[in-house]
Amino acid sequence: MIASKNPYTGETIEKFEELSKEQIDEVLENAQQRYKLWRKTSMGERAEFMKNAAEELKANKEEYARDITLEMGKPISQSISEIEKCAWVCEYYAKHAEEHLADRLVDTDAQKSYVSYEPIGVVLAVMPWNYPFWQVFRFAAPALMAGNIGVLKHASNVMRSANNIQKVFERAGFPKYCFQNMTVGSDKIDDVIKDKRIKAVTLTGSKPAGAAVASTAGSEIKKSVLELGGSNALVVFDNANMDAAIDTCIQARFQNTGQSCIAGKRLIIHENIAEEFTKNYVEKVKELKSGDPMNEDTFIGTMARVDLAEDLEKQIKSSVDAGAKILIGGERDGAYMQPTVLGGVTKEMSMFKEETFGPAIGITRFKTAEEAIELVNSSDFGLGVSIFTEDMDFAKDIIPEFEDGAVFVNELVKSDPRLPFGGTKISGYGRELSLDGIQEFVNKKTVYIK
Incomplete structure (x- = not known):
């Protein structure tokens, strides 16, 4: 049975x-x-x-x-x-x-x-x-x-x-x-x-x-x-519309309780705006309502199985042990995992290297566009990447540098019947x-x- x-x-x-x-x-x-x-x-x-x-x-x-x-x-x-x-x-x-x-x-x-x-x-x-x-x-x-x-x-x-x-x-x-x-x-x-x-x-x-x-x-x-699987990056440049980028990055990570292959799983922020962006992002995460999935106002439900929540908990703990800091969340109750944000994540940590399938995200800082591109492409995954900038000429110039199957500018990666969908690498x-x-x-x- x-x-x-x-x-x-x-x-x-x-x-x-x-x-x-x-x-x-x-x-x-x-x-x-x-x-x-x-x-x-x-x-x-x-x-x-x-x-x-x-x-x-x-x-x-x-x-x-x-x-x-x-x-x-x-x-x-x-x-x-x-x-x-x-x-x-x-x-x-x-x-x-x-x-x-x-x-x-x-x-x-x-x-x-x-x-x-x-x-x-x-x-x-x-x-x-x-x-x-x-x-x-x-x-x-x-x-x-x-x-x-x-x-x-x-x-x-x-x-x-x-x-x-x-x-x-x-x-x-x-x-x-x-x-x-x-x-x-x-x-x-x-x-x-x-x-x-x-x-x-x-x-x-x-x-x-x-x-x-x-x-x-x-x-x-x-x-x-x-x-x-995917480990999509959300890359926020210092000339991005911060409020719009924050709202989009919240949706990209936490919809479907973070259980999506195309969810934004690595939040990569320019150092010039990292502190302010992180503070406002965490405040938005606090507003996400957890509870009974059958309630219409619930945004964060339970994960699909207890073992999936346990796996995510291990990834969070591994990254914290390696030096990351929990900015919000981090606690699990059965199949429920609190919405979690980690700061100080490096590309050697679990929260960056591995696919995180649930309501948790790590924040990594960058200094230059070249460094941001290298961080994105360092992943073994290649499903999609979102970049946030108000400079469309700059965006068009760097789009070819990404190795993923999709690049979305000022939007979360999503599937659309009108557009082909699929990835590269693993x-x-x-x-x-x-x-x-x-x-x-x-x-x-x-x-x-x-």
Whole structure:
């Protein structure tokens, strides 16, 4: 059995029976048979189903959001926002998938030559708990619109949400088996990837999980896309709008109780403004309301599991032992971790080198732009970086110096259906969303007619 527990109360919400080997085979066979029909549907038909999915999400967002909050502790207002964003990605691909996958004409010596973008089959998605709906929908919407079939292996602590996602597509009228949730543990994934009916796999998760999935997919010569961890830097130059930068840096670090791969996790401030910025930042952190995630005014909920809070506590302690100072927070109670800010963090400390997955951030000072760039690029991660400055010419000049997959100026790094999303280095490879995302899992077929 796979148990879903409420991290705020510690109570078991629901238990789910894990699928047997025979049941897994049935899921994959149903998916394969559905693909043979689904791939022949028109873009117009698919778009209507996807619009229905968007309407279903909006009509029942409170129902779906409630289960997100119960299962992983996200504040309810943020859970509702997550459902609304899923509706957005469905609407985006319903509108733009056809143009994203239109034949690309190429001028050659043929009578006609072009590239077509055709579906590849059943795609496995291995997804995490921190954004249990959004992470899945940003895969599922483009995959289904491309004519593929989705099979989901979700994190074990959000199985109710996983079933709800399948329910969304069923309520939207998608033909049966277009999208299926598999209630299985991680130990079953290797065999599923090797199954000949699975044509590709996408994973959002940790480096070890990504390495394991990529290794198996590679051994089978199957496409994989990995969106892994991040240690995004928030770089504040001395000519930044301080009040706006502080507000953005608060959101970047502490939304979703800091449990996000694209959260700002390293606050790097120019020494000229570091003292004032830090003082005002800490005051803003004090105002963040912690409490029951089901309360609408709660901003900091509980972390998703006790062991995750314990890991964060160890990183904080390690950095303090190495010389960092706790400016606020630092205390843990079960799965709840106080919003925490550390000063005097250097690049050798845990809070700088490692991914910190929770409501804690370290502050590091810099003197020059060159030093700031070196601090950002010294990370093994490369998901994204935010820079804060009022000098747009300066910003444009230094953007190419960063090695990350995204650079946001005066804004937190965020995923947007209109823009490709993905990282470099150990943050993964491949892209999700926009044109790039829908073209990850297609056969780019060259056609030459003489």
